[in-house]
Amino acid sequence: MCDVVKLEREDDIAIITINNPPVNALSGRVRRELKDAFLTFQKDKKLLAAVLHGEHEAFSAGVDIHEFCKPTEAPSLPELLAIIDEIEKPVVAAIDGNALGGGLELALACHYRIAHSHAQLGCPEIKLGILPGAGGTQRLPRLIGAEAALNMITSAQFSSAREGGLTGLIDRVVDDNLLPNAKDYARHLLRTHSPIRRLSERKVNTAVLNKDFFEDYREKLANASPGFHAPLAAVDAVEAATKGKFAKGISYERSLFNECLQSEQSRAQRYLFFAQRRAPRVDFLAADTTPLSVRSIGIVGAGKMGQGITTSCLLAGYPVILVDNDSHALDVARTAIEQSLTSLLRRHKLTHKQRDAAFYRLTTSHQLAAVSETELVIEAIQEHADAKRGLFAELLTVLSTSAVIATNTSTLDINILAAGLTSPGQLVGMHFFSPAHLMQLVEVVQGDDTSPTAVATAMAVARSLKKVAVLSGGSDSLIGNRMLSVYSREADALLLEGAGVEQADNAMRQFGMAMGPFQMADLVGLEGGYHARQSRQQRGADNLPVTSPVADKLVEAERKGQRTEAGYYRYEPGSRLPVADAAVENIIASTAAALSIHRAPVDNNTIVRRLTLRLINEACKIIEEGIVQRPSDIDVIWVNGYGFPLFRGGPLCYADSLGLDNVVAELEALERSSGPRWKPSSYLTQAMASRTPLASLDTLPVDGIKRQRRA
Numbered sequence: 001m002c003d004v005v006k007l008e009r010e011d012d013i014a015i016i017t018i019n020n021p022p023v024n025a026l027s028g029r030v031r032r033e034l035k036d037a038f039l040t041f042q043k044d045k046k047l048l049a050a051v052l053h054g055e056h057e058a059f060s061a062g063v064d065i066h067e068f069c070k071p072t073e074a075p076s077l078p079e080l081l082a083i084i085d086e087i088e089k090p091v092v093a094a095i096d097g098n099a100l101g102g103g104l105e106l107a108l109a110c111h112y113r114i115a116h117s118h119a120q121l122g123c124p125e126i127k128l129g130i131l132p133g134a135g136g137t138q139r140l141p142r143l144i145g146a147e148a149a150l151n152m153i154t155s156a157q158f159s160s161a162r163e164g165g166l167t168g169l170i171d172r173v174v175d176d177n178l179l180p181n182a183k184d185y186a187r188h189l190l191r192t193h194s195p196i197r198r199l200s201e202r203k204v205n206t207a208v209l210n211k212d213f214f215e216d217y218r219e220k221l222a223n224a225s226p227g228f229h230a231p232l233a234a235v236d237a238v239e240a241a242t243k244g245k246f247a248k249g250i251s252y253e254r255s256l257f258n259e260c261l262q263s264e265q266s267r268a269q270r271y272l273f274f275a276q277r278r279a280p281r282v283d284f285l286a287a288d289t290t291p292l293s294v295r296s297i298g299i300v301g302a303g304k305m306g307q308g309i310t311t312s313c314l315l316a317g318y319p320v321i322l323v324d325n326d327s328h329a330l331d332v333a334r335t336a337i338e339q340s341l342t343s344l345l346r347r348h349k350l351t352h353k354q355r356d357a358a359f360y361r362l363t364t365s366h367q368l369a370a371v372s373e374t375e376l377v378i379e380a381i382q383e384h385a386d387a388k389r390g391l392f393a394e395l396l397t398v399l400s401t402s403a404v405i406a407t408n409t410s411t412l413d414i415n416i417l418a419a420g421l422t423s424p425g426q427l428v429g430m431h432f433f434s435p436a437h438l439m440q441l442v443e444v445v446q447g448d449d450t451s452p453t454a455v456a457t458a459m460a461v462a463r464s465l466k467k468v469a470v471l472s473g474g475s476d477s478l479i480g481n482r483m484l485s486v487y488s489r490e491a492d493a494l495l496l497e498g499a500g501v502e503q504a505d506n507a508m509r510q511f512g513m514a515m516g517p518f519q520m521a522d523l524v525g526l527e528g529g530y531h532a533r534q535s536r537q538q539r540g541a542d543n544l545p546v547t548s549p550v551a552d553k554l555v556e557a558e559r560k561g562q563r564t565e566a567g568y569y570r571y572e573p574g575s576r577l578p579v580a581d582a583a584v585e586n587i588i589a590s591t592a593a594a595l596s597i598h599r600a601p602v603d604n605n606t607i608v609r610r611l612t613l614r615l616i617n618e619a620c621k622i623i624e625e626g627i628v629q630r631p632s633d634i635d636v637i638w639v640n641g642y643g644f645p646l647f648r649g650g651p652l653c654y655a656d657s658l659g660l661d662n663v664v665a666e667l668e669a670l671e672r673s674s675g676p677r678w679k680p681s682s683y684l685t686q687a688m689a690s691r692t693p694l695a696s697l698d699t700l701p702v703d704g705i706k707r708q709r710r711a
Contacts, residue, residue, distance in 0.1 A: 005033035007040060013186050014041045014050040015179075023061035024054040026102050028073025031080050038080075042087050049186040050087075052110060053094035053179055059119070062101030065128065068261060068270060077102050077134040078254060081109035085200050090189045094182035095119045095161065095170070105132055108139040111197045112189065114172040114182050115161035121169060122158035128273060129230050129266030129647060133257030135200075137237035138249040142202040144169050146209060150217060150238050154231040200246040214239045227512040228647050230260050264657050268649030272639060274697055275632035275650075280459055280469045283629065283699045289452045291460035292404060298323065298371025300391060301380035302333035302364075305408060308436030309378055311340045314358040315350075315437065316465045321363045321370050330364045337362060340437055372398045376461060378406045378430060383528060385412050389420065396423055404454045406430035407445075410481050411532040414447035414474040425451035428458045431478055432467075433641045434524070441641040442467040447474040468640050473627040477532065480637045483618045483651075488529065490614045491517040492548045496592045498599040499607055501568050502580055507604040508611065512645025517611065519578055520643070521551070522567035530555040549595065553587050613667060613678075615644075615651040616694075620681035623700065631696045653695040660688040 004027075008015045016037045018024045026034075041050050054060055063077060075083075084091055084106075093099075093107040095115035100122050107113050107121075115121075123140075125132050132140070132153060141149035144167045152159065164170035174181045188194075210216075214235055221231045237253045260266050297313050299306050302324035313320045314337070324330050341358055344350045350358070363370070371377050377395055381387055388407060395405055403426065407417060410431050418424035429445020442462040446455050455471070462469035472478045477485055491504055505516020515523065530552060554560070554567060561567035562576060569578035592599050619634045628634055635650020648654040655663050664685055670678035687694055 003033060004030050005037050007037040009047065010183065012046060012048040012190070013183055014044070014047045015183070016041065016050055016052045018052075018054040018060060019056075021056050022058070023098065024056065024058050024103070025064040026060055026062060026077060026106065027064050027067070031073070031075050031077060035075050035080050035083060038084055038087060038091075042089070047089070048190055049090045049092065051092045051094050051179070051182045051186050052106075053182065054096065056097070058097035059093070059095040059099040060103030060106055061098050062103045062105075062124075065270060065273065068128075068130075068266075077105065078250065081105060081134050084109045085198055088196060090186065090194065090196060092182055092186045092189070094178055095121070096178050098122075098158075100158070101125055101132070101136075102134055105134040105136045105139070108143065108199060109135065112185070112194075113164075113170050114174065114178070114185050115164065115170045116178045117161050117173050117175050119161040119164075120158040121161065121164050122156065123153045124156045124158075126154055126156045126228075126230050126234065127269065127646075129228075129263060129269035130260045131230055131234040131237060131253070131257055133254060133261075135250055135253070137234060137253045138241045138246055139199040140169075141204045141238050141241045142199045142246075146204055146206070146238050146242060147213070147217075150235060153234045153238070154221060154225075204242045206242050209242075226509070227645060229263060229265055233260055265647040268647055268653050268657070271632070271653055271695060271697075272635060272646065272649050275636050275695075276468055276640075278630065278697050279471075279633050279636045280463055282455060282459060282471055285452050285456060289456045291456040292375045292402065292453065294318070294375045294457065294461055294464075296321065296374045297461075298374040298377035299380060300324070300368070300371070300377060300395075301382075301408075302326070302329040303380065303382075304336075305432065305434055305436060306380035307333045307336045307340070308434060308438075309380055309408065309432050310362065311337050311437035312432070312465045312467075314341070314361050315344075317361075319361045319363070321365060321374060323365050323368055323370055325366055327366065330366070334362070334364060368394060369398055371395075372400075374399075374403065376404045376406060376457065378408060380408045383409060383411055383531065385416060388412070388417055392417065392421055392427060396421065396426065399426075401426075402453075404428060404457045406458055408432055409445075411477050411528065413476050414445050414450070418447050418449055424449035426454060428454040429472070429474075429478070430458050430462065431472075431480075439641065440466075440468050441480075441637060442469050443472045443478050443480060443637065443641075444469050445472045445474060445478060468636060470633045470637050471629045475625075475627050479622055479628055479634060480641050482622065483615055483634075483638065484642060485529070485532075486614045486618045487611055488517055488521060488551070489548050490611055492550045494602055494607055494610065495550050495588050496595065496597050496599070497602055499602040501584060501588075503602075503604065504607050504611075507607040510604070511608045511612070512648060514643025518568035522561040522569055522571075522578065523576075525561040525563055526551055526555050526567055527560045549591050550588055553591055554584070557587065559584075609666065610670070612651065612654065613663065613670070616655045616663060617667060617678070617681055617684065619651050620684040620687075620694065624681055624683035626700070628700070630699050631694055635695060649695065656693045656695050660684065660694065664688050 004020045006017050020030050041047050091110040092112045093110035095107055098120045099107045101124055104121055123132050148167055161170050161173050165173045218232055218235050225231055233256045237256050240249045240252045296319040298321045299310050300323045302322055310320050310322050338359055341355045345355045392405055405427050407429050414429045418427045428450050431443040433439035433441050444458045459469050501518050505519050508516045559566040562571055565571045568584055570581040622628055623631055631652055635652050638644040639646055639650050644650055664680050667678050667680040
């Protein structure tokens with residue numbers, strides 16, 4: 001077995017190298033060998049300084065997350081870093097690639113830091129429901145200050161090495177030859193008799209902090225990330241760094257870390273981390289299935305969705321041909337796309353050169369034939385089945401037989417859209433979420449006849465756009481919007497029974513949702529759901545016992561959401577701030593009276609319980625019907641696309657935390673009191689009986705997707 005850490009001698013310099021591909025994770029074995037290497041360095045009187053670096057253009061991405069689920073192997077990372085910290089000869093961290101989490105803490109335990117200009121530094125632990133637990137909350141504020149340290153820790157955003165050089169996090173930044181420069185730097189430290197700079201011996205500069213700094217910071221976090229525990233624990237740990245000795249702060253940090261690690265929130269966030277990694281894998285595709293090499297993309301439809309998808313593709317480096325038969329729509333789209341790119345420039349997400357290059361890749365046309373040479377065409381026209389089918393038939397006469405057509409439908413069954421096409425295997429779904437250039441989720445939809453190549457191509461392109469791609473089988477409303485439909489209908493039912501619009505929204509935000517159901521409905525627009533319900537009713541597909549009469553009445557009154565400055569709320573011109581509107585309460589009251597519903601107060605707990613139970617039960621029905629590849633994909637969709645609280649892990653993970661016995665008992669009680677819409681899914685009752693968690697990363701039997709089941 002090859003060593004994962006090696007120590008080489010170059011005159012009086014020790015070169016200690018981590019070689020644990022692909023990201024040099026600090027596994028138990030790496031920690032043991034690092035400990036041995038540093039103890040050897042410390043004892044060898046001929047070695048006067050050490051340079052620590054990583055192979056594979058990476059320093060270290062930190063501890064392997066799988067280790068958080070089992071007992072820690074000795075030495076722990078804090079124990080290893082204490083050894084490095086106490087060495088009486090200078091240790092230089094040479095940072096290439098990423099120094100993240102425990103990897104950054106490792107660099108902080110070294111006495112000096114040099115980095116390649118392309119290196120990225122960060123503390124992503126908050127995303128896993130924990131805080132830096134190997135001295136990060138103690139060393140970082142001693143180096144760059146409490147406020148900068150908290151910003152870095154609680155945001156989980158990465159900084160460039162150049163930014164680190166400005167804050168003092170990095171001592172030297174180089175553009176090439178990192179290791180030779182690091183060795184020269186170590187020799188420079190020896191020549192100049194530079195001191196051993198232990199961050200453990202520094203004090204945090206508190207003179208720049210006002211007396212209410214930490215309380216104000218906690219309040220800011222509570223407003224920005226309500227419900228999350230780990231960011232507040234990080235504030236406690238950094239505050240401790242300002243008040244006591246380093247050893248005491250380390251001990252306190254470790255206790256907070258362990259407390260967070262054992263919490264339900266961290267378990268949920270770690271589950272979701274792995275779920276998002278698993279989601280893009282299509283397990284039933286043959287190993288030799290190859291996606292098309294997509295060199296350019298055609299997009300048909302220059303509305304809001306088409307604009308967002310176009311922007312995403314341009315940012316990913318694709319030349320894009322945007323087609324619409326409306327000249328004015330194309331002019332508006334070009335302006336909107338340019339504004340989106342410029343907004344990213346202002347937020348320092350793009351350089352001027354990158355912005356200009358992206359916009360240069362855009363071509364617009366009135367002619368469908370303009371996309372004839374593209375390998376992928378994404379349809380983003382209005383949500384009407386006949387219009388879409390007509391477009392697909394025309395595209396098939398223009399494109400090569402190997403090209404892929406992707407529909408952005410969010411509510412229509414792809415099998416209905418493919419019916420009658422001469423080549424239905426070329427049609428796949430790619431449901432982007434709005435605004436498409438900002439939202440991270442894409443539902444890739446496999447119809448009964450969709451070819452494996454089309455599926456593989458759609459998944460590959462979604463990943464190239466840096467989206468979270470999840471596979472869905474063909475069905476009305478796919479996965480996410482199908483669940484949203486029952487969620488929205490239940491919210492409407494609560495209004496008719498006596499809940500208030502603002503009350504329900506506030507209750508769900510307190511639960512942790514990014515938005516309440518009615519604020520979200522206004523943002524998305526009420527018209528799409530209205531037409532979808534009408535379509536399902538006309539086809540006889542809408543047999544749900546609870547419809548959305550309030551939403552329907554609002555649309556019929558031209559209250560269609562933010563776009564019309566009125567929906568469940570009213571909006572001042574140019575403002576997205578929802579304002580309560582007595583006219584909506586009148587519509588609710590009159591609709592309830594027409595349906596002979598007696599209205600009475602509804603408490604917040606009832607609102608949360610009923611809305612989340614509907615989501616859980618509908619998710620189980622989707623699993624039961626074979627529309628999803630694996631259960632965890634549903635949680636990925638609802639966290640990334642609908643604002644379900646990250647710290648609860650998604651509807652299925654949340655159900656497990658409640659206890660499936662309790663979930664089924666509540667559904668059965670509601671079924672007895674309120675009717676058959678609450679009947680527990682058979683998948684849910686079977687999971688309860690077998691003590692099987694709902695939140696699972698495993699691919700479902702017979703591949704999950706309906707097409708594969710029938711095959």
